[in-house]
Amino acid sequence: MHDNIFKINDKEFLLPGNRSCQGCGLSLAYRFILKALRENTIVAIPPSCLCVLHGLYPTASVIIPAINCTFAGNAASASGIVAALKALDKPDITVLALSGDGGTYDIGIQSLSGAAERNTDFIFACYDNEAYMNTGTQRSGATPMGAITTTTPLLTKREKKKDFIKIMEAHDLPYLATVSPSYPMDLYEKFVKAKRIKGTRYMHIDTPCPPGWGYAAKDTIKIGKLAIETGISILFEIEKGKLRLTGRSETIAKKGKKLPVVHYVERQTRFKKMSMEQLSQLQSSVDDRWNEYVGRAEL
Amino acid sequence: MSHCELITGNEAAAYAVKLVKPHVIAAYPITPQTSLSEKISLYIESGEIKAEYVTVESEHSAMTVLISASTMGARTFTATSANGLLYMHEQLHWAAGSRLPIVMCCVNRGVGAPWSIFNDQQDSFSQRDAGWIQMYCRNNQEIIDTVIQAYRIAEEVYIPVMVCYDGFILSHTMMPVEIPEESLVQEFLPPYTPHTEISPESPKTVNPVFFPWRRENHEGVLCDGYMEKRYKLQDALLHSADIIRRTNRDFAAMFGRDWGGMTWEYRTDDADIFIVGMGSLAMEATVAADELRRGGIRAGVLGIRVFRPFPCREVADALRGARAIIVFEKCVSYGQTGGFSTDLKAALYGTGITAPLHNYVAGLGGRDVKARELTEAVEGSLTAIDGGDGEHKTVWLNCFTG
Numbered sequence: 001m002h003d004n005i006f007k008i009n010d011k012e013f014l015l016p017g018n019r020s021c022q023g024c025g026l027s028l029a030y031r032f033i034l035k036a037l038r039e040n041t042i043v044a045i046p047p048s049c050l051c052v053l054h055g056l057y058p059t060a061s062v063i064i065p066a067i068n069c070t071f072a073g074n075a076a077s078a079s080g081i082v083a084a085l086k087a088l089d090k091p092d093i094t095v096l097a098l099s100g101d102g103g104t105y106d107i108g109i110q111s112l113s114g115a116a117e118r119n120t121d122f123i124f125a126c127y128d129n130e131a132y133m134n135t136g137t138q139r140s141g142a143t144p145m146g147a148i149t150t151t152t153p154l155l156t157k158r159e160k161k162k163d164f165i166k167i168m169e170a171h172d173l174p175y176l177a178t179v180s181p182s183y184p185m186d187l188y189e190k191f192v193k194a195k196r197i198k199g200t201r202y203m204h205i206d207t208p209c210p211p212g213w214g215y216a217a218k219d220t221i222k223i224g225k226l227a228i229e230t231g232i233s234i235l236f237e238i239e240k241g242k243l244r245l246t247g248r249s250e251t252i253a254k255k256g257k258k259l260p261v262v263h264y265v266e267r268q269t270r271f272k273k274m275s276m277e278q279l280s281q282l283q284s285s286v287d288d289r290w291n292e293y294v295g296r297a298e299l
Numbered sequence: 300m301s302h303c304e305l306i307t308g309n310e311a312a313a314y315a316v317k318l319v320k321p322h323v324i325a326a327y328p329i330t331p332q333t334s335l336s337e338k339i340s341l342y343i344e345s346g347e348i349k350a351e352y353v354t355v356e357s358e359h360s361a362m363t364v365l366i367s368a369s370t371m372g373a374r375t376f377t378a379t380s381a382n383g384l385l386y387m388h389e390q391l392h393w394a395a396g397s398r399l400p401i402v403m404c405c406v407n408r409g410v411g412a413p414w415s416i417f418n419d420q421q422d423s424f425s426q427r428d429a430g431w432i433q434m435y436c437r438n439n440q441e442i443i444d445t446v447i448q449a450y451r452i453a454e455e456v457y458i459p460v461m462v463c464y465d466g467f468i469l470s471h472t473m474m475p476v477e478i479p480e481e482s483l484v485q486e487f488l489p490p491y492t493p494h495t496e497i498s499p500e501s502p503k504t505v506n507p508v509f510f511p512w513r514r515e516n517h518e519g520v521l522c523d524g525y526m527e528k529r530y531k532l533q534d535a536l537l538h539s540a541d542i543i544r545r546t547n548r549d550f551a552a553m554f555g556r557d558w559g560g561m562t563w564e565y566r567t568d569d570a571d572i573f574i575v576g577m578g579s580l581a582m583e584a585t586v587a588a589d590e591l592r593r594g595g596i597r598a599g600v601l602g603i604r605v606f607r608p609f610p611c612r613e614v615a616d617a618l619r620g621a622r623a624i625i626v627f628e629k630c631v632s633y634g635q636t637g638g639f640s641t642d643l644k645a646a647l648y649g650t651g652i653t654a655p656l657h658n659y660v661a662g663l664g665g666r667d668v669k670a671r672e673l674t675e676a677v678e679g680s681l682t683a684i685d686g687g688d689g690e691h692k693t694v695w696l697n698c699f700t701g
């Protein structure tokens with residue numbers, strides 16, 4: 001592990017002045033992803049905040065080649081890039097498909113599952129900001145129970161968040177990892193590692209979003225950290241079927257104490273209508289999941 | 300040396316694919332396209348085609364794979380039918396808007412609901428406005444020749460081409476086909492150069508969000524807005540007619556077969572009764588024209604080879620002397636009239652051609668249409684027209700309309 005942030009590639013591929021919101025968890029994550037993957041990378045982009053972040057024609061905020069595609073097909077679009085690179089004999093280029101949770105859990109699941117089943121040689125990264133943010137915070141399959149969105153405005157989302165990471169794990173991938181922009185070194189390391197592995201690699205990015213989640217832009221790092229501290233999100237990697245907790249999650253599992261989820265929930269206005277019953281349901285499902293992963297990690 | 304084989308329409312298309320040597324193929328099975336994708340799988344696994352074959356999980360993904368592969372500079376191929384084509388709909392627009400020279404065979408089939416696996420042309424007709432060139436074949440020889448031509452046209456004008464041919468009637472029917480010589484095909488078809496270089500040395504964001512107005516780039520140069528981009532597609536599509544005509548002439552010079560360019564004609568020199576159609580139905584109409592001539596009617600056939608761009612010039616030239624225009628068509632513009640005749644009437648407006656036009660919607664969902672029935676339909680129309688009825692008229696042929 002890099003113990004020091006100054007060891008991270010100092011080249012910037014995401015230029016200042018991009019079109020994401022102040023405090024955007026995605027732009028933070030993307031900055032470190034590109035640093036880890038470096039020049040020889042091509043990105044496939046679906047309609048999402050990422051598409052907007054890249055800029056309006058004819059200007060772009062990213063100095064990595066990128067191809068926009070339609071919403072349902074990000075993994076297929078990446079498959080086409082991979083196939084062309086192979087057919088045209090251009091090796092050593094990493095293909096990254098980066099999708100929001102909508103482009104992953106919902107409309108993009110078919111093409112992603114197909115590409116993963118074919119073990120397409122690419123990295124699929126989902127930045128999970130837990131709603132359709134680009135269109136104004138509508139619910140997605142990734143929205144947690146109890147959250148207000150513009151399509152669950154009064155009653156909050158009544159269904160649980162889909163366990164998408166498990167769905168991807170069931171594809172028996174060579175590499176799967178979860179990351180958070182609040183822990184850039186962990187994120188960087190995992191993308192550096194993913195770059196070296198062949199086949200379909202799935203990366204899940206817990207992505208705080210100030211306007212969508214309802215907190216001040218200055219608190220993105222704090223919110224991302226609280227997600228880990230409470231066990232709502234767990235940092236781990238699965239390589240050849242073996243699960244390993246990493247970074248702060250590993251530390252908490254070994255000697256720390258995980259915080260109650262209320263510390264995370266109370267700081268975000270999207271949860272302001274959450275009932276006590278939903279809160280205790282969230283706590284118990286987070287506890288169950290935490291115990292399961294800690295158990296699997298064989299510390 | 301070229302040689303002759305007895306093959307189906309799907310085999311002819313697969314042969315053409317082998318000859319044009321695409322880099323990336325992606326396809327998803329659907330009747331009646333299936334035997335084409337199976338044949339290509341065989342060629343791939345036996346090493347006769349050296350391409351990346353992506354066995355996608357849907358037609359939407361098939362077209363998506365080709366879109367990014369073509370953007371990267373790969374020559375690409377896919378094929379589909381009916382609901383598979385409709386499932387690609389979003390991507391058809393994306394491919395044309397991206398100006399990618401993708402070539403696709405559409406093995407024409409009726410669309411659901413209700414289900415039909417049999418032939419008509421509603422599938423490709425319903426994708427008329429996606430910005431693709433659409434070419435229709437009348438026999439298996441034309442299929443192999445048109446697929447080869449399609450690559451040259453597409454790669455010259457940067458517009459995707461749909462090569463359409465009738466399901467089962469052509470796709471599963473054997474005909475003798477002359478296989479073009481590989482070296483000549485290579486000579487006819489120069490290598491594909493993409494319009495935009497995508498590489499780490501030249502980092503670009505392709506197809507980002509466009510705003511309604513034009514915007515300056517970092518050097519202060521005013522660049523296209525959405526509407527300029529769209530105008531350029533329309534302009535290129537209209538101009539592609541010249542390229543299609545020229546490609547057909549060059550092909551004829553090299554391979555000895557002339558398919559007519561935008562349209563083809565049969566016994567029209569002295570004709571005053573014009574039968575108009577696309578694909579195998581128009582071919583069948585040539586038999587009807589012979590029969591009508593035996594009965595003293597000076598009938599000829601105007602076959603539509605290219606439906607988009609619409610062959611306005613050819614159609615107006617050919618129909619100049621028509622006393623009656625009889626259209627047979629396998630597609631409907633629901634709420635209007637026959638799909639093709641709607642466009643034909645629009646193209647004739649202002650040309651001074653005022654002959655009565657009867658259109659027959661025929662053969663939907665594979666309903667059989669015999670040459671004799673075409674003959675009788677024309678005779679019926681002529682009785683009305685000669686009796687002084689100059690109205691346009693639509694009939695659903697062989698259909699119980701109660």
Ligand SMILES: Cc1ncc(C[n+]2csc(CCOP(=O)(O)OP(=O)(O)O)c2C)c(N)n1
Pocket residue numbers: 047048049050070071072099100101102103104129131132133134135140
């Ligand atoms: C086929 C299709 N349906 C709907 C849309 C509208 N749309 C654009 S972005 C988006 C939401 C994206 O959500 P997500 O993938 O979570 O990314 P985020 O916006 O949160 O970054 C939607 C619904 C579209 N572009 N295409």
Ligand code: SF4
Pocket residue numbers: 019020021022023024025026027049129133134208209210211212
């Ligand atoms: S809405 Fe959220 S994810 Fe989208 S740009 Fe703004 S902060 Fe980033």
Ligand SMILES: [Mg+2]
Pocket residue numbers: 100101102127128129130131132133140
């Ligand atoms: Mg989202």
